[in-house]
Amino acid sequence: MSNTKLASIAPSRINDDTLRKFLGYHLKRSFNVIQADLSETLKPFDLRMLTFTALVFIVDNPGLSQSQLADAMDIERPNLVIIIDELEQRELIVRDRVQTDRRMYALRATLAGKRLCKKAVAADKAHELRLLAGLDNETKANLMSALEALSHHLQNRTESHNS
Amino acid sequence: MSNTKLASIAPSRINDDTLRKFLGYHLKRSFNVIQADLSETLKPFDLRMLTFTALVFIVDNPGLSQSQLADAMDIERPNLVIIIDELEQRELIVRDRVQTDRRMYALRATLAGKRLCKKAVAADKAHELRLLAGLDNETKANLMSALEALSHHLQNRTESHNS
DNA sequence: AATAATAGTTATGATATGTAACTATCAGTT
DNA sequence: AACTGATAGTTACATATCATAACTATTATT
Numbered sequence: 001m002s003n004t005k006l007a008s009i010a011p012s013r014i015n016d017d018t019l020r021k022f023l024g025y026h027l028k029r030s031f032n033v034i035q036a037d038l039s040e041t042l043k044p045f046d047l048r049m050l051t052f053t054a055l056v057f058i059v060d061n062p063g064l065s066q067s068q069l070a071d072a073m074d075i076e077r078p079n080l081v082i083i084i085d086e087l088e089q090r091e092l093i094v095r096d097r098v099q100t101d102r103r104m105y106a107l108r109a110t111l112a113g114k115r116l117c118k119k120a121v122a123a124d125k126a127h128e129l130r131l132l133a134g135l136d137n138e139t140k141a142n143l144m145s146a147l148e149a150l151s152h153h154l155q156n157r158t159e160s161h162n163s
Numbered sequence: 164m165s166n167t168k169l170a171s172i173a174p175s176r177i178n179d180d181t182l183r184k185f186l187g188y189h190l191k192r193s194f195n196v197i198q199a200d201l202s203e204t205l206k207p208f209d210l211r212m213l214t215f216t217a218l219v220f221i222v223d224n225p226g227l228s229q230s231q232l233a234d235a236m237d238i239e240r241p242n243l244v245i246i247i248d249e250l251e252q253r254e255l256i257v258r259d260r261v262q263t264d265r266r267m268y269a270l271r272a273t274l275a276g277k278r279l280c281k282k283a284v285a286a287d288k289a290h291e292l293r294l295l296a297g298l299d300n301e302t303k304a305n306l307m308s309a310l311e312a313l314s315h316h317l318q319n320r321t322e323s324h325n326s
Numbered sequence: 327a328a329t330a331a332t333a334g335t336t337a338t339g340a341t342a343t344g345t346a347a348c349t350a351t352c353a354g355t356t
Numbered sequence: 357a358a359c360t361g362a363t364a365g366t367t368a369c370a371t372a373t374c375a376t377a378a379c380t381a382t383t384a385t386t
Contacts, residue, residue: 011224011225011226011227011231014220014224014227014231014232014234014235015223015224016220016223016235017223018219018222018223018284019216019219019220020311021288022287022288022291023197023291023295023306023307023310024194024197024198024201024212024287024291025216025314026307026310026311026313026314027190027193027194027197027310028194028198028212029237029314029317029318030190030310030313030314030317031187031190031191031194032237032343033317033318033320034186034187034190034317035187035191036343038187048372049187049191050372050373053182053188056181056182057177057179057182059181060178060179060180060181061174061177061178062174063174064174064177065333065334066333066334067332067333067334068174068177069177071177072177072179074192074195075373075374075375076374076375076376077333077334077335078334078335078336078337078374078375078376079373079374079375080334081334081335081336101332101333101382101383102333102381102382102383103332103333103334103381103382103383104332104333104334104382105333105334121181124185124187125184125185128185128186128187131317131320132186132316134316134320135312135316139309139312142305142309143186143309143310143312143313144186144189146302146305146306146309146310147186147189147190147193147306147309147310148183148189149298149302149306150189150193150306151188151189151192151193153295153297153298154192154193154196154197154294155192155196157196157294157297195374199374199375211341211342212342213341213342228364228365229364229365230363230364230365238342238343238344239343239344239345240364240365240366241343241344241345241346241365241366241367241368242342242343242344243365244365244366244367264351264352264363264364265350265351265352265364266350266351266352266363266364266365267351267363267364267365268364268365
């Protein structure tokens with residue numbers, strides 16, 4: 001912490017006043033921290049953020065198709081394929097052929113998938129509580145409702161662009 | 164919207180109640196939208212989110228070193244090198260050798276860099292106003308303060324881990 | 327029967343992020 | 357002065373994320 005030479009040349013305290021006014025700035029910084037911590041949290045379950053999210057969707061929406069899932073996850077169909085491949089290979093989910101429309105699969109979680117999902121959801125909960133520890137309940141509640149409102153607002157915005 | 168067959172097999176409305184309880188879920192979805200829109204916004208300036216952020220930091224903190232910048236941007240030093248390379252090649256910034264410590268560079272924006280920065284900041288502002296259009300001012304203010312609090316909280320948390 | 331649309335896939339490229347190892351330089355110790 | 361360790365920047369590399377174009381198989385529409 002004793003960079004006397006540096007102090008004479010470079011600013012000792014970095015100023016981010018300009019960027020601080022941007023929502024995206026805070027969003028990215030926060031997301032990076034949470035993403036990194038969640039990755040560690042999910043590592044024991046051999047899940048990443050994306051595989052976890054997909055698994056939860058499938059557990060909660062048995063029979064949904066890959067297109068529906070990609071839509072729900074807000075990612076492109078091609079990117080979902082390897083995620084589903086991975087979950088299927090690990091026998092956490094199955095791709096059931098739909099008899100009435102043989103183009104698509106009905107995705108369903110296996111018993112193992114449901115069990116892993118439950119554990120991972122609990123771990124995720126603990127991870128968020130850990131990360132937010134120190135904030136009072138009111139702040140946390142405000143945070144959640146503000147983020148939910150933002151997410152909802154932005155999602156609806158893009159919907160009107162796609163359709 | 165007339166998928167009568169599908170409705171009998173797959174859920175017609177995807178349920179995300181489980182994930183909706185997670186802060187990270189909303190954070191990721193929101194970030195994706197903003198990131199995509201900001202990328203488009205910055206395209207006319209030939210900037211990406213990262214090059215833009217680096218440029219603003221350098222304009223606002225003339226003389227800072229790459230290590231300081233990487234720290235401020237919360238990225239690893241190696242990843243900053245190509246960003247600085249790009250900005251330098253486009254003559255938006257310069258790497259000044261520090262006479263008192265020849266290991267490091269003092270980063271400074273050129274006139275062109277400062278001009279581009281100003282325009283890009285204005286475009287970013289417009290982009291966020293556009294994305295948040297439709298939300299009332301109170302909601303926007305809550306959002307900003309909540310996100311700033313989160314960002315600040317998480318940043319301090321990681322600091323205590325690093326040092 | 328011909329054409330268009332949809333579901334899933336493959337291939338590919340751009341971007342982002344992290345780690346290990348290296349060179350050059352500086353700081354502290356003996 | 358020489359040795360050791362730390363720091364700044366770099367290179368090389370591996371991986372994850374995300375998007376687009378083009379393809380096959382199947383279904384819907386005309």
